[in-house]
Amino acid sequence: MHTGRRYTPLEFAIWTRKDILWMLILSTIPTILYVLGCKFLALPWQPIAIVGTAVAFLVGFKNNASYNRIWEARQIYGSIINDSRSFAYTLRDNAGGKNAIAVKRIFYRHFAWLTALRFQLREPRTWENQTTERFAEFRKNHYSVPEANSKMEDELKAYLSEDELEYILSKKNKATQLTAIQSEELGRMKAAGEINDFQWNLLQQSIIKLTDDQGRAERIKNFPYPRNFASITTYLLFIFILLAPFGLLKEMEKLGDGSFLEGYTIWLTIPFATIVTWAFHTLDTVGESSVNPFEGSANDVPITQISRMIEIDMRDMLDESSLPAPISPKNNIVL
Numbered sequence: 001m002h003t004g005r006r007y008t009p010l011e012f013a014i015w016t017r018k019d020i021l022w023m024l025i026l027s028t029i030p031t032i033l034y035v036l037g038c039k040f041l042a043l044p045w046q047p048i049a050i051v052g053t054a055v056a057f058l059v060g061f062k063n064n065a066s067y068n069r070i071w072e073a074r075q076i077y078g079s080i081i082n083d084s085r086s087f088a089y090t091l092r093d094n095a096g097g098k099n100a101i102a103v104k105r106i107f108y109r110h111f112a113w114l115t116a117l118r119f120q121l122r123e124p125r126t127w128e129n130q131t132t133e134r135f136a137e138f139r140k141n142h143y144s145v146p147e148a149n150s151k152m153e154d155e156l157k158a159y160l161s162e163d164e165l166e167y168i169l170s171k172k173n174k175a176t177q178l179t180a181i182q183s184e185e186l187g188r189m190k191a192a193g194e195i196n197d198f199q200w201n202l203l204q205q206s207i208i209k210l211t212d213d214q215g216r217a218e219r220i221k222n223f224p225y226p227r228n229f230a231s232i233t234t235y236l237l238f239i240f241i242l243l244a245p246f247g248l249l250k251e252m253e254k255l256g257d258g259s260f261l262e263g264y265t266i267w268l269t270i271p272f273a274t275i276v277t278w279a280f281h282t283l284d285t286v287g288e289s290s291v292n293p294f295e296g297s298a299n300d301v302p303i304t305q306i307s308r309m310i311e312i313d314m315r316d317m318l319d320e321s322s323l324p325a326p327i328s329p330k331n332n333i334v335l
Contacts, residue, residue, distance in 0.1 A: 001302045004332035012282070015138060019281055020274065027245040027273035034249050035266060041246055048240070048247035055240045055280055058233040063287035065225060073220050073293035073301045080213045081310055084110065087206035088314045094199040095189060102189065107314050109182055112159035114307040115152065116174040117214055120221075121294040121303060122147035127224040128295040129288055135297060143333040145296040146304045175214055183207050217294070225291045237284055245273040302327075302334045 013020070030041050088107065095103050122145060129135050139145070152174070156165055164181065171177040183204065190200040224230075248269045255265040290299040305327040312323050327334060 001300060001305075001334055002298055002332055003329045003334055015134060016278065016282055016285065018134075019285075020278055023241065023274045023277045023281070024270065026242065026277070027270045030245045030249065031266065031269045034253075034269075042249040043243065043246040045247035045251060048243045051236065051240045051243065052280070055233070055236050058229070058236060059280065059284050059287065062225070062229065062233055062291070063283065065229075066287040066291040069220055069225070070290050070293040070299065070301065073217065076213055076216045076220070077301055077303055077306050080114075080210070081306060083206060083209045083213060084114075084310045085313060087203070087210065088317050090202055090206060092317055094202065095195055102185070102194070104318060106182060106185060107318060108159040109164075109178060110314065111311050112156050112168070113175055113178040113182075113210070114310060115155050115159065116168070116178060117217070118303045118307050119147050119152040119155075120173070120175055121217060122296055124295070125221070125224070125292070127227070128292045130295050130297060134285075135289070138298065139296070142331045143298060143335065144330075145335055146327075148296065176211075179207060179211055179214070221292075221294050233284060237280060241277040241281060244277050245269055248273050296335065298333045300335055304335050 034041050087110070091106055092103055095106075097103070124131065130139065153165075153169060156168065156174075160168065168174050168177055168181075186195070186200055186203050186207070189195050190197070195203070249266065252269040252272065253266045255268065289297055293299075293301045294303065308324060308327050312326065315323050
């Protein structure tokens with residue numbers, strides 16, 4: 001998540017510099033050929049404008065869908081914050097207080113669940129963008145992904161016993177199995193009379209809410225923006241970028257008619273075509289940069305920071321004095 005006021009123009013220019021170069025080339029070639037006498041290259045701008053209108057609708061639709069996905073992801077982690085806090089104080093106040101061994105064990109197992117979930121959500125998918133050169137370069141120069149710099153096994157060691165750690169690491173969906181162990185322990189506590197039926201039901205409802213939160217996060221992670229919409233947007237955008245300079249040739253040439261600039265305004269095709277095509281392409285790229293809100297991009301939901309915040313809150317409920325430090329932004333970016 002970017003925590004500054006905005007990305008700087010320089011960051012945008014560097015991020016899209018290769019696109020700018022290609023669009024300059026695609027604008028320059030037809031302009032030079034037109035000046036050299038290939039007047040047939042000039043196309044009427046009306047059909048190109050129709051294609052541009054279609055592209056604008058598709059790019060707008062994609063960006064709206066991207067925003068909805070990232071906002072839903074943030075809502076999910078907002079629910080995880082609230083559900084974790086309510087689970088924590090309900091457990092503490094109904095299962096023996098802040099000094100009870102079982103309470104602390106369940107608290108720490110919840111930290112393990114938060115850890116396993118964020119590692120699972122950061123796992124790469126074939127449709128994600130972070131392996132592409134543009135995003136990899138920006139990441140290298142501005143921030144790092146915590147889950148890429150450590151191993152889940154090493155972080156889980158701080159929260160689980162050796163037996164539980166070995167058991168969890170043998171499972172495919174580790175976060176789900178940690179929740180299952182939580183439910184199993186609550187059932188044992190109920191059978192042993194440590195909590196009554198009403199208290200068990202309250203705690204079990206919290207477990208169910210956390211399971212629902214995990215499932216909603218996994219749905220966004222494992223279901224991409226539909227490939228048919230993504231594909232048609234890319235193809236039409238490419239056609240528009242290719243044709244736009246040809247549609248501007250005659251219009252730019254007419255600008256100088258009857259003035260001292262006659263014969264020279266044709267060269268304005270290059271900057272104007274580049275600006276127009278860059279705007280469309282960059283809008284599409286911006287949408288693509290936020291369509292997968294858990295992939296580790298600069299626009300991700302900060303699930304690592306949120307998980308640390310929850311851990312600090314829950315440890316504070318146990319009156320622990322040695323609390324982990326909050327995660328701060330680096331270059332205005334926090335994950």
